[in-house]
Amino acid sequence: MHAILTMALKDLRLLWRDRFGMFWVLVFPLLQALFFGAIFRGDGKDTAKMTIGVVDEDQSQSTQSFIKRLRDSSALSVEPPLDANGKPATPLTPDQARDMVRTGNLVAFVIVKKNTDENEGFTFAEMPKLEVGIDPSRKAEAGYLQGILTEASFKGLQDAFTNPAGMRERIEKASKQLDVGSGLSAPQRIVLKTFFTSLDQFLGSVDPKVYHEGPQAMGGANIQLVDITREKHGTDNSFEITFPSAMLWGVIGCTAGFAISLVTERRTGTLLRLRVAPLQRTQILAGKALACFLACSGVILLLLTVGHFVFGVRTTHPALLAMAIFSTAICFVGLTMLFATMGSTEQGVAGVGWAVMLVFAMIGGGMIPLIAMPQWMTVASNFSPVKWGIYSLEGAIWRGFSFAEMLQPCGILVAIGVICFAIGVQLIKRRET
Amino acid sequence: MIRVDDLRKSYGSLKAVDGVTFDIQAGETFALLGPNGAGKTTTIHMMVGALKSDSGSISIDGATDPTRPVVRQKLGIAPQSLSLYEDLSAEENLQFFARIYGLHGPRLKERVDHALNFAGLADRRADHVKTYSGGMQRRLNLAAALVHEPKVLFLDEPTVGVDPQSRNYLFDNIEALKRAGCTILYTTHYMEEAERLCDRVAIMDHGKVLALDTVEGLISKFGGKSVILAQLDRPPTDPTRLPGRLDGLTLRIESEHPLEDVARLSSDGLRFTTLSIKRADLETVFLSLTGRTLRD
Ligand SMILES: Nc1ncnc2c1ncn2[C@@H]1O[C@H](COP(=O)(O)OP(=O)(O)OP(=O)(O)O)[C@@H](O)[C@H]1O
Ligand SMILES: [Mg+2]
Numbered sequence: 001m002h003a004i005l006t007m008a009l010k011d012l013r014l015l016w017r018d019r020f021g022m023f024w025v026l027v028f029p030l031l032q033a034l035f036f037g038a039i040f041r042g043d044g045k046d047t048a049k050m051t052i053g054v055v056d057e058d059q060s061q062s063t064q065s066f067i068k069r070l071r072d073s074s075a076l077s078v079e080p081p082l083d084a085n086g087k088p089a090t091p092l093t094p095d096q097a098r099d100m101v102r103t104g105n106l107v108a109f110v111i112v113k114k115n116t117d118e119n120e121g122f123t124f125a126e127m128p129k130l131e132v133g134i135d136p137s138r139k140a141e142a143g144y145l146q147g148i149l150t151e152a153s154f155k156g157l158q159d160a161f162t163n164p165a166g167m168r169e170r171i172e173k174a175s176k177q178l179d180v181g182s183g184l185s186a187p188q189r190i191v192l193k194t195f196f197t198s199l200d201q202f203l204g205s206v207d208p209k210v211y212h213e214g215p216q217a218m219g220g221a222n223i224q225l226v227d228i229t230r231e232k233h234g235t236d237n238s239f240e241i242t243f244p245s246a247m248l249w250g251v252i253g254c255t256a257g258f259a260i261s262l263v264t265e266r267r268t269g270t271l272l273r274l275r276v277a278p279l280q281r282t283q284i285l286a287g288k289a290l291a292c293f294l295a296c297s298g299v300i301l302l303l304l305t306v307g308h309f310v311f312g313v314r315t316t317h318p319a320l321l322a323m324a325i326f327s328t329a330i331c332f333v334g335l336t337m338l339f340a341t342m343g344s345t346e347q348g349v350a351g352v353g354w355a356v357m358l359v360f361a362m363i364g365g366g367m368i369p370l371i372a373m374p375q376w377m378t379v380a381s382n383f384s385p386v387k388w389g390i391y392s393l394e395g396a397i398w399r400g401f402s403f404a405e406m407l408q409p410c411g412i413l414v415a416i417g418v419i420c421f422a423i424g425v426q427l428i429k430r431r432e433t
Numbered sequence: 434m435i436r437v438d439d440l441r442k443s444y445g446s447l448k449a450v451d452g453v454t455f456d457i458q459a460g461e462t463f464a465l466l467g468p469n470g471a472g473k474t475t476t477i478h479m480m481v482g483a484l485k486s487d488s489g490s491i492s493i494d495g496a497t498d499p500t501r502p503v504v505r506q507k508l509g510i511a512p513q514s515l516s517l518y519e520d521l522s523a524e525e526n527l528q529f530f531a532r533i534y535g536l537h538g539p540r541l542k543e544r545v546d547h548a549l550n551f552a553g554l555a556d557r558r559a560d561h562v563k564t565y566s567g568g569m570q571r572r573l574n575l576a577a578a579l580v581h582e583p584k585v586l587f588l589d590e591p592t593v594g595v596d597p598q599s600r601n602y603l604f605d606n607i608e609a610l611k612r613a614g615c616t617i618l619y620t621t622h623y624m625e626e627a628e629r630l631c632d633r634v635a636i637m638d639h640g641k642v643l644a645l646d647t648v649e650g651l652i653s654k655f656g657g658k659s660v661i662l663a664q665l666d667r668p669p670t671d672p673t674r675l676p677g678r679l680d681g682l683t684l685r686i687e688s689e690h691p692l693e694d695v696a697r698l699s700s701d702g703l704r705f706t707t708l709s710i711k712r713a714d715l716e717t718v719f720l721s722l723t724g725r726t727l728r729d
Contacts (some may be wrong), residue, residue: 006532010518010525017520017561269516273577276481276510277533278502 007287024253033246334417337424440489451640467637509583568599656713
């Protein structure tokens with residue numbers, strides 16, 4: 001054990017002195033956490049399409065055209081997709097939609113409520129009644145989404161105005177409702193009636209084209225924003241989103257560094273010295289693995305410390321965090337051993353290692369946060385260890401995972417680590433003789 | 434102390450080491466002399482257990498498996514390529530290599546200091562190895578081999594790429610190790626090094642040991658006669674009475690006893706403007722064994 005520790009400390013010292021390596025391990029991840037953290041903190045208008053799920057409980061003409069307007073919006077990507085007939089391929093149920101937001105597969109859901117006459121009240125046009133839930137980590141975009149929904153609702157009103165015949169029908173209905181009474185005092189009723197009558201005449205005499213400009217600022221749409229964080233914890237701190245992926249970048253930096261270092265030792269001959277020393281081969285590899293493990297956990301801890309004290313990243317569940325850090329480090333130690341065998345030169349290993357790691361990072365949430373991913377990418381991300389690393393860290397930081405929920409990502413990480421380690425060690429053994 | 438018997442190693446169809454046999458006495462300095470690609474490094478790597486031999490046996494200090502930790506503790510190797518951590522200082526390198534041999538505490542410090550002095554790097558101990566000159570790195574490469582005080586040292590071309598001054602320093606180092614009783618296996622393709630440092634020399638080529646003896650023994654067996662080259666100051670009165678071959682004023686004589694021949698010619702009244710006596714050396718030995726010179 002003493003020898004293993006000696007070797008691990010030597011490797012850590014070498015890593016520390018390797019400026020280029022340290023850039024990838026610490027500087028780059030930190031920069032990216034700060035950069036994207038700052039961007040996401042903004043209102044998100046510059047970011048890619050927001051994926052929302054829509055449920056139509058009303059199924060009326062007007063709600064359908066409302067949803068069509070949402071689909072036409074360049075800012076939204078609406079689930080479920082339409083089939084060839086222009087119908088939703090597989091309609092979502094309200095519960096499915098809520099669940100998909102909760103699990104990070106959708107940014108928000110919009111449920112168009114059934115329009116019952118009692119709650120219709122006093123309206124010119126059918127304003128859809130909406131239940132909207134947004135991913136807690138995208139709270140910043142809630143206002144933006146609300147704006148889009150409002151706009152889509154009023155487009156409906158605007159359409160109504162450009163169809164004076166339909167509008168006059170509605171006005172007639174509304175003034176009848178006035179007569180039936182709705183607790184309005186007689187003078188008020190008279191004022192409104194006069195208003196409706198003149199409006200009716202006005203609509204009857206004006207060229208419909210005039211209305212195409214449409215009314216712009218007519219209050220809010222009938223939107224009820226529901227809180228979906230009741231059962232799950234969430235975050236409105238964008239740094240809690242970017243720091244876990246930064247941590248994984250740091251871990252990737254360590255992996256690349258250590259995979260290369262094994263080849264460097266072989267090339268420079270220091271591995272020969274190690275191999276003729278009274279050490280078992282397993283001790284040599286264990287020394288490397290320990291160094292890599294310490295570096296990976298160290299960089300996560302360091303970023304976590306910065307994130308916690310400077311950017312308020314929560315560390316409320318230290319045991320779960322430790323679990324996430326441990327399994328992430330184990331996973332990437334295994335990958336390191338495997339990558340170390342993927343070339344006989346430093347350039348070879350660095351090339352293969354970085355190429356694979358970049359793909360892992362790309363599909364695994366290292367570039368696009370997991371919660372902002374389109375559906376297909378979320379599926380693809382399951383093949384990336386980076387995703388499981390980020391997911392486990394997020395689980396401990398803000399997803400509010402229970403111990404049992406942590407077992408899935410952590411188990412996957414450890415399994416990947418162990419399998420890759422075993423394969424890597426076998427390949428190294430075969431090569432060295 | 435060391436016995437190597439019919440050692441073989443092939444890479445594909447190439448026989449890198451092809452039935453090598455020799456033994457080395459305790460305290461002896463033994464050279465493997467041969468040109469590039471002769472199989473010296475391959476032999477050493479098999480002896481220290483870093484490379485599996487195809488066949489043959491190795492015995493070091495009574496043990497037949499050099500990969501056993503007790504055996505490894507007794508061995509030290511200075512690899513042919515500089516095998517050091519460039520981003521660590523000399524002291525850190527030596528400390529690290531000493532630690533993996535189990536040294537610690539005051540003994541560790543004592544051995545590291547000794548090795549630093551041995552390499553003449555005591556005043557540069559804290560500098561990173563990458564800032565050293567080639568000669569300094571070579572010295573450290575050697576020092577790292579002996580920091581744990583091994584009984585047997587394998588020095589694989591320890592003077593490659595070193596200027597004459599540093600080379601002399603290394604020679605003094607190695608002679609000090611000899612005096613301290615180390616058993617040394619030394620590989621080189623410089624015959625002067627083998628002649629100066631080594632008790633016995635095995636001449637290797639194409640994976641085979643062609644001859645093995647003391648330097649004197651090899652020269653007298655394979656070196657042939659010494660060569661006297663003399664430039665006469667005037668044509669001799671009776672050329673037929675002279676030994677050797679006369680070409681103009683140049684006289685070339687091959688002789689077993691060159692000094693006596695020169696004395697006799699001189700007492701016969703011959704005068705020389707220049708005179709050289711070239712004793713047979715390992716170069717001539719190699720030439721007569723292989724028909725090639727050592728370095729071509
Ligand atoms: N790993 C290897 N794969 C294939 N061939 C090898 C390998 N190692 C050595 N050889 C070949 O084995 C032969 C002997 O090599 P070796 O390194 O033992 O020579 P050497 O006597 O040490 O030469 P030098 O003076 O150049 O160091 C050479 O022809 C070399 O090309
Ligand atoms: Mg060699």
